[in-house]
Amino acid sequence: xxxxxxxxxxxxxxxxxxxxxxxxxxxxxxxxxxxxxxxxxxxxxxxxxxxxxxxxxxxxxxxxxx
Numbered sequence: 081x082x083x084x085x086x087x088x089x090x091x092x093x094x095x096x097x098x099x100x101x102x103x104x105x106x107x108x109x110x111x112x113x114x115x116x117x118x119x120x121x122x123x124x125x126x127x128x129x130x131x132x133x134x135x136x137x138x139x140x141x142x143x144x145x146x
Contacts, residue, residue: 082136091136095129098122 082088102122105115 082132088133088136091129091133095126095133098126098129102126 082091102119105119
């Protein structure tokens with residue numbers, strides 16, 4: 081769970097790095113089972129980070145409205 085702005089910014093960077101790994105894996109020639117599993121795993125992690133980012137942003141929006 082993201083607790084502050086610094087963690088949020090680090091999460092943005094981490095998500096971008098993971099996306100680069102997905103892009104790199106997709107660019108590799110051939111279709112291996114391991115590559116497919118790696119991409120799926122990276123995408124799941126990206127989705128989790130994205131959800132955490134949305135939760136943090138929503139939480140901050142609610143705090144600002146109070």
